[in-house]
Amino acid sequence: MYVFDYDDGLQRRRNRRLLISIVFEAARETLQLLARAAYGVICQWTSFILFIVVQVTPFWAIIYLYYTLWPNIFDEVHWLILAIPVLIVTYITRSLFTLALGLFHSFAVRRWGRAYARRIPRWMISEQLQDTTRDLKLSFSNSATFYRGVLWLFRQPQRWRESRNQPPENVCMVCHNLDPDRHCRYTPENGNIQYRDLLSTYRDCAICATLHAAVCRFYPPADTSNAFFYQWKRYQPGDDIILVWNKHKKMITIELKNIVAVWPRMTFYCLGKGLDLPLISSPRAAVDDTRSESTMHRVLSWITECTTDHENCSRNQPHPLPDRVLDLGNSPNSPIKLVETRNELGYYACLSHRWGSKQPLRTLSGNKDAFMAGIHMAALPKTFQEAVTVCRQLSLRYFWVDSLCIVQDSVDEWERQLPKMANIYENAFLTIAATKANGHEEGLHPNGESRTVYLERIPAHEIGHGVSEDVYVRLEYQDKGGIRHWDIQSPDQQHEEEWPLLTRAWVFQERLLSPRMLHFAKRELVWECRTGVFCDCGREHDDKADDLEFRRLVSSKSIKTTNATPLQLRALWYAIVERYSRLMGNLTVESDAFPALAGLASRISGLLEDEYVAGLWRSNMVEGLLWARKNETPDNRPVRPKSWRAPSWSWASITDEISYKHNTTSGWFRPELHEIYAAVEDVECVPTGSQRTGPISSAALTLSGWVSHASVRARHTERRNWYTDELTVQVDCDLVWQHDGHESSLRPDHPEDVVDGETVLCLRLARIDKRDWYLVLVRDTQSPGSFRRWGLYEGADVTWEWTSMESWRRRAEQRYHEEKRV
Structure with a gap:
């Protein structure tokens, strides 16, 4: 018989000890958490102060030395020349300081051993400083921009004092010759031009005359189908119609005060050698028909510029032809034949298109021999016919289309061709993209009603002031009926109604691999290569956009290094x-x-x-x-x-x-x-x-x-x-x-x-x-x-998870039972 001796008082004392242990454990670890957080903050501020001392102090010292030895240096020497020594000195100073920290750390480890490592861990001296300086330190280009701004602070007060009372001669008091610096000095609107002010100066200034004539071409608007034109028609010439100048894109945005809308933009062109006016863009014609001869001239100029001047694009060299191509012959009336190339070298174009709801003309095991004998032009779908015409206009004899150059009902054929897709598109001289078409029967070229372009001519005599050539002004309205440019939306997220081809998954690698691509979009031609994107309206696009950088990374020239x-x-x-x-x-x-x-x-x-x-x-x-x-x-x-x-x-x-x-x-x-x-x-x-x-x-x-x-x-x-x-x-x-x-x-x-x-x-x-x-x-x-x-x-x-109540209780119980066993 077993006798159980139960002491209620002893059990209560043990429970109190357990509760005290839990409270003690929670308090101790909470203090540790706060101490570690405070220690981390101290280390970060220490690293920040060291960064200021080591990297910023030399910068201001050199600036002060510049200003002391040569007071007018900021007006006589370009800012980049002054910034380069500053960059070099600051980076050398930082490198020497980092080296000194490394030597000190090595000495301290040997001298004091683990005690030093426990009290001043390595990450405080080296890694934390590097992380902080990496976050705070700008890249060379951004640093140069920063230094330019600082040097501008030294130069601007003197320029402002000189021009405070009397503006320079031959500068218009309304448009200020579209100079941003002059706008900052004279106008409170920071570069904005009030249309009502042009009414008093367009007779004395060529730029004001051009802007006034351009606005008069579109105001009052006859078309009120969109929100902006509907609101604009209600405005009077004396109301707040604001013209905003964008120097980098060379365009004027028309804004209406107190109206929230998508603002239209005006760009100016000249078909001759160009005028000496800051608002004139590159001398490219803006035409309405992509079938016209001038359109092909523009495409040829894009090709010439791409193959000769673009550093990121491939040169004009022949490549191995795909296993099968369409031979278009040497004349417009030559028969079209499906040929097997046997690794011959040459120039060829690819077609990027959507098949649509109906399958296009396809090469099958049963009709391959007939296609090799010849294919009638009339048998091809509309998109294929127009693409063949473009190839012949560009003197490209060979043409590759997936549905015709791959036997569609052969599984073995597809298995052989799939790994070759990368080389087929990358070795192509040009990829023609039916970007606006939902199917192969819609063709390449846009229809008339979808290609709405607000284009007006301003005669030279109407502008006057020595202007000898006519000026063309183009109004772009970013609405459902307007032109959506590729610098407004990411090319991988295009609007399905505007660019349906780019929503196709197969086209993704085609775009990435093609060295150059000619898009027949819904409203204009778009040229895309690894250097930039160019529209037939002459718009200048950002050549550093993310999608272009991404395509350059994928290119063999970059990836095979x-x-x-x-x-x-x-x-x-x-x-x-x-x-x-x-x-x-x-x-x-x-x-x-x-x-x-x-x-x-x-x-x-x-x-x-x-x-x-x-x-x-x-x-x-x-x-x-x-x-x-x-x-x-x-x-x-x-x-x-x-x-x-x-x-x-x-x-x-x-x-x-x-x-x-x-x-x-x-x-x-x-x-x-x-x-x-x-x-x-x-x-x-x-x-x-x-x-x-x-x-x-x-x-x-x-x-x-x-x-x-x-x-x-x-x-x-x-x-x-x-x-x-x-x-x-x-x-x-x-x-x-x-x-x-x-x-x-x-x-x-x-x-x-x-x-x-x-x-x-x-x-x-x-x-x-x-x-x-x-x-x-x-x-x-x-x-x-x-x-x-x-x-x-x-x-x-x-x-x-040491901060949870469960872990506190578990460790307190473990310590209590360990003490009890002892």
């Missing part, structure tokens, strides 16, 4: 996937998700010397898993393909836009990937054919790492779209950790499959910046013992 590291190539691939995912939902055949990108995948696979596995790379599978749906508020509309095309862990398993969570070439401000936790044990991928970049039949991935159980808490909310009046169901999900009950929001891959209360498994993948990322998994009911991806979750490192 010894400086391209595997890390840079993988980042480039992730950026490609992000942009391509915007278009995957438009695939007519859903299984084409991998084939439509096979050309780029084959190229990067060869450069990386890595195996392509369902859109990822075998040597870096875990990093490739760090993708998620970009849609911030997912609804319950299905994003899963109707038939299986990729495993759940591949970005191709959904039809929505995705984004990678770490830094890529298309996301310069994303955090860096610091550490990878999970490990790849095995990966299997079975392609349907012989090409690993093509479609696949099955794939499996085996990972190992730390896992934790959690449950899903879902909320379904109905929302109505204000624009389309469409009713959707928004799905908001929270992840509830089972070990401590902590809740965090997450984004599922397939909102339509979310079940409230479902148990999931979270596998810790990697650390990005200061956050851990987890792969959320659920059991695959169709394959016992396997899991499928459910989503991606961003959270703290729950394996050491």
